[in-house]
Amino acid sequence: MKSNIATAEVAVPYAGALMSLAQSKNLTDHFGEDVRSLLSLLSESEQLQNFIANPFVSVEDKKAVINRILGDGANAYFRNFLMLLVDRKRILLLEPICQQYLALLRQLKKIALAEVISAVPLTEAQQQAVKEKVISMTNAHEVEIDTKIDRELIGGVIIRVGSQVIDASLRGQLRRISLRLSGA
Structure with a gap:
């Protein structure tokens, strides 16, 4: 299936x-x-x-x-x-x-689906912050959150809404620093 x-x-x-x-x-x-x-x-x-x-x-x-x-x-x-x-x-x-x-x-209901990947489960306050961020990005009326846990992120979150990705994870930050250092 x-x-x-x-x-x-x-x-x-x-x-x-x-x-x-x-x-x-x-x-x-x-x-x-x-x-x-x-x-x-x-x-x-x-x-x-x-x-x-x-x-x-x-x-x-x-x-x-x-x-x-x-x-x-x-x-x-x-x-x-x-x-x-x-x-x-x-x-x-x-x-x-x-x-x-x-x-x-x-x-139909103008609900955005946000896939949130984090190293640890999100608190209610963190989920609310994600919802507010996604609403400001998409102008949706509501946000549905699909959470996944990935311990390899070390910390932070990755948020995917449609084709948009916000990588605020430590792993992503380390990767960006590595790319800057290797390019310098």
Whole structure:
């Protein structure tokens, strides 16, 4: 279920169709919650990923598992969308479709996604400072932070928002000093 260019090209129209459906029924946020839950479940369970991607598993078995995962409280439109993916043998694209839907939702709501890589977990105050910095950079209404820990940074943070990168890590500063010294 790894994403590549061809996969992304197929996922985009499905995510767009899901967004259109969500907008027509005024369920964009509700679908966003369902999509986040599915992505979380997929990232936690390699067994589920393998089951969904397995071409030898019958359509009925895949539908039964999806129905069990969604439970009784799931939105009927969202459930039907997933069943359509199974019928069209596109369920193996579930992860990229969900990621693309979240990207469309962020675009619709003017939410910036900031990937923050730090040596240690950020405090609430540090996360708020990152959000304020990103809002000033992007003019977004809100900021969603995706944090990752990389002990090799030594200290500081790297913030990625779209194609913009702010490298305020000690590792980055040492690299820049090294480049200046070697160029001098």
